[in-house]
Amino acid sequence: MNTVLIIDDDDQLRKSFHKLLTEEGYRVLSAASGEAGVEIARKEAVDLAILDMRLPGMNGLETFRALHALEPKLPVIVMTAFGTTETAIEATKLGAFDYLLKPFDIPDMLSVIVKGLEAGRFMRSPVSLDVAPDKALGEAIIGRSAAMQEVYKAIGRVAATDATVLIRGESGTGKELAARAIYQHSLRADKPFLIINCVAIPETLLESELFGYEKGAFTGAVQKRVGKIEQAHGGTVFLDEIGDMPFSLQSKMLRLLQEKSIERLGGRETVPVDVRIIAATNRDLEAAIAEGRFREDLYYRLEVVTIRMPPLSRRAGDIPLLTEYFLSRYAVHARVDNPGITDDAKALLATYPWPGNVRELGNVIQKALIFNRGAPLNPDDIAQAISEKGRIRPSGGSDTENPLREWARRMLLDTASEHLFEDCMDHAAAVLIGEALNISGGNRSKAAKILGVSRPTLHSRIEKYGIEMETSVKE
Numbered sequence: 001m002n003t004v005l006i007i008d009d010d011d012q013l014r015k016s017f018h019k020l021l022t023e024e025g026y027r028v029l030s031a032a033s034g035e036a037g038v039e040i041a042r043k044e045a046v047d048l049a050i051l052d053m054r055l056p057g058m059n060g061l062e063t064f065r066a067l068h069a070l071e072p073k074l075p076v077i078v079m080t081a082f083g084t085t086e087t088a089i090e091a092t093k094l095g096a097f098d099y100l101l102k103p104f105d106i107p108d109m110l111s112v113i114v115k116g117l118e119a120g121r122f123m124r125s126p127v128s129l130d131v132a133p134d135k136a137l138g139e140a141i142i143g144r145s146a147a148m149q150e151v152y153k154a155i156g157r158v159a160a161t162d163a164t165v166l167i168r169g170e171s172g173t174g175k176e177l178a179a180r181a182i183y184q185h186s187l188r189a190d191k192p193f194l195i196i197n198c199v200a201i202p203e204t205l206l207e208s209e210l211f212g213y214e215k216g217a218f219t220g221a222v223q224k225r226v227g228k229i230e231q232a233h234g235g236t237v238f239l240d241e242i243g244d245m246p247f248s249l250q251s252k253m254l255r256l257l258q259e260k261s262i263e264r265l266g267g268r269e270t271v272p273v274d275v276r277i278i279a280a281t282n283r284d285l286e287a288a289i290a291e292g293r294f295r296e297d298l299y300y301r302l303e304v305v306t307i308r309m310p311p312l313s314r315r316a317g318d319i320p321l322l323t324e325y326f327l328s329r330y331a332v333h334a335r336v337d338n339p340g341i342t343d344d345a346k347a348l349l350a351t352y353p354w355p356g357n358v359r360e361l362g363n364v365i366q367k368a369l370i371f372n373r374g375a376p377l378n379p380d381d382i383a384q385a386i387s388e389k390g391r392i393r394p395s396g397g398s399d400t401e402n403p404l405r406e407w408a409r410r411m412l413l414d415t416a417s418e419h420l421f422e423d424c425m426d427h428a429a430a431v432l433i434g435e436a437l438n439i440s441g442g443n444r445s446k447a448a449k450i451l452g453v454s455r456p457t458l459h460s461r462i463e464k465y466g467i468e469m470e471t472s473v474k475e
Helices: 011-023 034-043 060-070 082-093 106-124 146-159 175-184 203-211 247-259 285-290 296-302 316-334 343-351 357-371 379-386 403-414 420-439 444-451 455-465
Strands: 003-007 027-031 048-052 076-081 098-102 127-129 139-141 165-168 193-197 236-240 276-281 305-308
Touching: 003 011, 003 034, 011 027, 027 034, 034 048, 034 060, 048 060, 048 106, 060 076, 060 082, 076 082, 076 106, 082 098, 098 106, 106 193, 127 146, 127 175, 139 146, 139 175, 146 175, 146 305, 165 175, 175 193, 175 236, 175 276, 193 203, 203 247, 247 296, 285 296, 316 343, 316 357, 343 379, 357 379, 420 444, 420 455, 444 455
Parallel strands: 003 027, 003 048, 048 076, 076 098, 127 139, 165 276, 165 305, 193 236, 236 276
Antiparallel strands: none
């Protein structure tokens, strides 16, 4: 249960907050002054604070600074009256998560609380790298394959720098975990870390969400609003799915990377900002550039350092480690003993193509544990968790139920993407190239001959898909 601290001298407002948030499932603590609120935060484990800017004694800004000194990663939402937004904006620039204008809309307020708690969890929950599955505390990036060793090396080398990082890979490969690991091992680890999903936010709202807006910029803009880029001043912004960023906003992002400054929507003032950008995409950016959907100059600004997260199909040897990790983790969450898994179930996991990658594997193990009755997971448990409609069978089946056909059917039925065909073709091409390289012992000339393509074409595809060979034979 998340704990929310309310600091406001209005008794009725504190009571209203307590009733509302308790009904929402939160543990609520409250204080009528800044001094009392800081003392509570000193003694209690608080997940988020909501702070009024007008307080007796220690004012809101002073209280925020004291809370921030106690726990730099504590998300603080500040409240302010209509005429005192500049103080709230100042607090936001100092690291407050967001601010609310009184009187506020309850659904909007609850939404900001959820986002603030999520941001706090991302900042404070460690992401372990290259650890034994049973030793991982919380979330971890698991894998011992050559491809994953390169990922660990890249994270280690880039984390302590301020370099822009582009993380590439299919959906479900762990791009967000890699971004959080970079942040947590960086020199900005005590500063904000904000995630912006360029797909989840409607195009009409994304610009104001990122860059903020000035009063009167559009109908309903009754006061100046600071965007997420300014909120993260001194910290890190993770732009997920940047390959889907509207073309109209890409020039503003380029300016941020080039000049370390932004302009709010409807404004002419240049606002300097100090943020590190980590971006991620599962899109073919080179193709998007050729089609005029992505700026080439922005691409080169983003790929100062590129980290490629390999698909699970290219590191099948990591599936047993990942399975052990998910079994341990989700057994703890479900408060049950780890039942283990049979060899036949492990074999089934190894043959499934995992179009959803590590995320799908984790979901399958979690589902299987939920319906398991304490015995080791068997092939039927796994098959049912993969598809409740029975499209995947643990054994047997006709030729029409082969894994490739089943995978194609699952992608068509379960995946919503305007680029589904390209994504599937890329996935299939990566598997074909990987198998050709395995058959040829890593000899690219032989692999190109097997595939019936030129060696330069093969080389470009290997680079595109981030295919790694554990053998030292390359020519």
